[in-house]
Amino acid sequence: MNTNGTSTPDAAAVGIDLGGTKTESILLAPDGGVLWRQRRPTPRADGYEAVLAVAAEMVVEAARNLPPGVPCTVGMGIPGSVDALTGLVRNANSTCLIGRPLQGDIERLLGHPVRVRNDADCFTLAECRSGAGKGYGLVFGVIMGTGCGGGICIDGMVREGPHRIAGEWGHLSVDPGGAECYCGKRGCVETLISGSGVEAAFFREHGYRLTMDEIVDRAREGEPRCREAFERFLDNFGRCLGGLVTILDPDAIVLGGGLSNIEELYTAGVERMRRHAFHDKLETPVLKNLLGDSAGVFGAAWIGKLQNT
Structure with missing residues (x-):
C-alpha cells in the first residue's frame, strides 16, 4: 500500500462501511473526487475472521488505485463502537464483532493506522459535509x-x-x-x-x-x-x-x-x-x-482523514 498515517488535506482517503449485509469501500482523491468504489456481501455467517479478511482486502484493492506518490488515510464505520479502554468492539448489531480487537487486528493486517467509528457517526458527518445537514x-x-x-x-x-x-x-x-x-x-x-x-x-x-x-x-x-x-x-x-x-x-x-x-x-x-x-x-x-446509503462510506473516508472529529 502506498500509504502513510498522516491526516493532511493533500492525502487521499479510503473509507470502509462495514454493514450487516454489505461492505462498501471507497477511495477519495485529495479534492474529494471518487477514484474507486466497490461493494461486497458481508460474510457474517463465516464469522469474525472472514469479515476482517474481506475488509482488509477491500482496503488494499482501493489503495491500488492511488495516484503515484499520493498518501492516504483509512477510516472504517462499524455498527458498534471501540471501547476506549480495552480496544474491543462493544454494542455491535453485527454480534460477531463484539469483544473483538477489530481496530488493532485490521491495523496489523494492513500495517497502517485505521480510524474506526460508529456507522451513525459516519452517516451524520457525511450528511453534514455534503448532504441534508x-x-x-x-x-x-x-x-x-x-x-x-x-x-x-x-x-x-x-x-x-x-x-x-x-x-x-x-x-x-x-x-x-x-x-x-x-x-x-x-x-x-x-x-x-x-x-x-x-x-x-x-x-x-x-x-x-x-x-x-x-x-x-x-x-x-x-x-x-x-x-x-x-x-x-x-x-x-x-x-x-x-x-x-x-x-x-x-x-x-x-x-x-x-x-x-x-x-x-x-x-x-x-x-x-x-x-x-x-x-x-x-x-x-x-x-x-440526501446521500442515501452512500453516506456511510463517504463518512468513513472523511472520519479517517479529518483530525479532531
Whole structure:
C-alpha cells in the first residue's frame, strides 16, 4: 500500500462501511473526487475472521488505485463502537464483532493506522459535509433500519464522547416494562421504532409475522391491525424524538436508514414530535437524507482523514 498515517488535506482517503449485509469501500482523491468504489456481501455467517479478511482486502484493492506518490488515510464505520479502554468492539448489531480487537487486528493486517467509528457517526458527518445537514450548526443524525442509532455533529465535528456513546439514543430505555433489547435493557428506543422492533411487536401481539414494508403498505390500505401498529410506530417516533429535541435542541435532524423513506415520518411523525417536545412552537426541521446509503462510506473516508472529529 502506498500509504502513510498522516491526516493532511493533500492525502487521499479510503473509507470502509462495514454493514450487516454489505461492505462498501471507497477511495477519495485529495479534492474529494471518487477514484474507486466497490461493494461486497458481508460474510457474517463465516464469522469474525472472514469479515476482517474481506475488509482488509477491500482496503488494499482501493489503495491500488492511488495516484503515484499520493498518501492516504483509512477510516472504517462499524455498527458498534471501540471501547476506549480495552480496544474491543462493544454494542455491535453485527454480534460477531463484539469483544473483538477489530481496530488493532485490521491495523496489523494492513500495517497502517485505521480510524474506526460508529456507522451513525459516519452517516451524520457525511450528511453534514455534503448532504441534508450542510449549513446547520448542531445536527442529530438518525439511522432507522433494522436497528436504530444516532450521531451528533457540532459545527462540522462529530461528537464521540469519552465513552464513545454520544448519540446512541437507540439504547435509551423509555419503557422499563417493554420488550427486551439485545443490549440487556427493556423498552429501548430501538425496540419501538426500528424495523425489527416493530415487526417483533406485531408478532407478539398477533401471532404471525409481517415485514415492516408489509405493515406500512397494509396500514396505508386501511388494514386495522397494521394501521394500529403503524400509528403506534409514529407515536413512538414522535415521543422519542421529542424527548431528544428537548435535551439537545438541535438546529436540524437528518433521518437515514431504510425507514427514512416512510413519508409519514415527515408529516404525522413530526407533528407528534412537536407534541412531545418541551416547547409550544417547535420548529426543528426533520430532514430526509440526501446521500442515501452512500453516506456511510463517504463518512468513513472523511472520519479517517479529518483530525479532531
